[in-house]
Amino acid sequence: MSSSNMAPGHPMPPHSANNSSALCHGATGSLMSVAESGDTMFVPMNSRMMESSCQQPNHDSSIHEEEKKDKHMAPVDSTGVAQLAQFKWHCKHCNSKHISKEDCSYYKYFHYPQAIIYNSDSGSELPNELELRNGAVFTKTSISEYTRMGPIKGRLVREQDLDFDEDRNKVFILHKENGDRMVLLAKGQQHWTSKVRSAKSGLEANCLTISIQDSVYFVTSKCLQPNTELIFYTREDPAVEFWTSWTEAWANQTRCTRCSIDFDEIADYRSHISIWHDTSFHGNPQNRVYFCVDCGERKIGAKEIINHCKLKHQTLAFPCKFCKRRFESYNSLIKHKKRLHAPVRPKYECVDCSKSYRDSKALKAHVDSIHKKCSELNCDNCDKIFSSKYALNRHRREVHDRIVQHTCEACGKCFAQYRNFTLLILYSIHYFVRSCFFVFLSRVV
CATH class of the missing domain: 2.170.270.10 (SET domain)
Incomplete structure (x- = not known):
């Protein structure tokens, strides 16, 4: 009562x-x-x-x-x-x-x-x-x-x-x-x-x-x-x-x-x-206060607490209370907690392919590397997308332009890719044809 x-x-x-x-x-x-x-x-x-x-x-x-x-x-x-x-x-x-x-x-x-x-x-x-x-x-x-x-x-x-x-x-x-x-x-x-x-x-x-x-x-x-x-x-x-x-x-x-x-x-x-904040008489409340989690010492400013932990404890100053991993800066700790330990993890979804990421930086890297390059690495004839300009140019040359670069001297067949030409030699009857076989060896050597 x-x-x-x-x-x-x-x-x-x-x-x-x-x-x-x-x-x-x-x-x-x-x-x-x-x-x-x-x-x-x-x-x-x-x-x-x-x-x-x-x-x-x-x-x-x-x-x-x-x-x-x-x-x-x-x-x-x-x-x-x-x-x-x-x-x-x-x-x-x-x-x-x-x-x-x-x-x-x-x-x-x-x-x-x-x-x-x-x-x-x-x-x-x-x-x-x-x-x-x-x-x-x-x-x-x-x-x-x-x-x-x-x-x-x-x-x-x-x-x-x-x-x-x-x-x-x-x-x-x-x-x-x-x-x-x-x-x-x-x-x-x-x-x-x-x-x-x-x-x-x-x-x-x-x-x-x-x-x-x-x-x-x-x-x-x-x-x-x-x-x-x-x-x-x-x-x-x-x-x-x-x-x-x-x-x-x-x-x-x-x-x-x-x-x-x-x-x-x-x-x-x-x-x-x-x-x-530093509210001491001769201090300035604009200055942030940081506490050392190892010894409890109070420092004014991020640089002071970083130097303290480095010299006295030989460790990083900003630990994650969830997984105990330490970080060199406070901003790195904040990004880590938002990405891995937030109760509701933010989702950054790509509007083009609906793929989601945990932070905006990863989404931007995805868009820059995949979607922004689509216009540069997209084949105008068949809409295929390639990983590099070299692959795109080779595709155009061999598939659409059909530029003949390799001809079999034994049978007269033409190939755009040298790989297809060597397969003909190895896995066809030309392998057993003496003249064609020696032509193949001379090209390989």
Whole structure:
């Protein structure tokens, strides 16, 4: 049975009008990656990048670094992540720098909610306070602000185990308490959490996806009346909040122009750029991120991952998850998967002879080698098609023009082909005729 109760041991949330409106404010800030004066400057990174972040800064370029820091000091509207992930951001609402999610007086109630709605024992585990209607999730009763629901069910995988082409829908990022980042794939799940629709912006949303105790939950951002549809938004990653507010090209949308991919929901787009694009403070989201499937190392750009796999693992960088065959380039892998492993293999059919091929390149080669040459290798007299011009010319000369090139001196028979002439000598009575036989030998020698 699902139930709702107050979570003990946490302060009551603020209920002023200003606080309530601030919680729903859109992502209009940018990333603050500045520490206190004299501290090391932190750049958004995951736990695999922590080792490089611990290096001492170059004090000779401290003046230049301070100028670079001051250039991007706009605050970020973000719920924050675990402290061990080594993020530091300037909170838009608190107007102060945070290094952990507990520091934020606005968003700490999302991480430590005041009420909890548990999943039920039904097949979809839909709580009694909610109902499914027209493929969406609606409230049956009033639900208070800062109420936790879930967790979201799905398959938990590492970032390097993701398939760039397959894993695009219902993708949630889990920020673990130890600083690691994993991905929750909810596509195809029958759980009620997979039916919650993504909001187009933070203003439209009435709940946020929050990482709590190594799971992802929905937490309401306002009081919900009965018959209200649940619409979620995510803003746990300060780096993504920075880039989506820094430029409209990476704002809330459903198409990644860099990868030419269309998404069903904005949440999937935001997860995509967080995983597959360089959203670090000094990075560029136009750059693609690649993961080494052998060691999990994260590289920026195809050239970097190719060189990494070649030097460190002595292998090709792009493996096929179906047959484990590796390829030198990502495009070669895509063509291989479409040709051999696609659920519905595309058929490219020749309009002239109805022969089908698995890719357009093979069809083009067929048309060029067979049908486009028909006009050149087609006999005008009998419509026969030949494989070469030599065969066509010989056919015309011997069949249609009947040009006599070989004559038997014994009997006077004429032949257009020398092969027919030798057969006459070998398999006819002329073989036993002395004069004709010696004529044959002289021609052969």
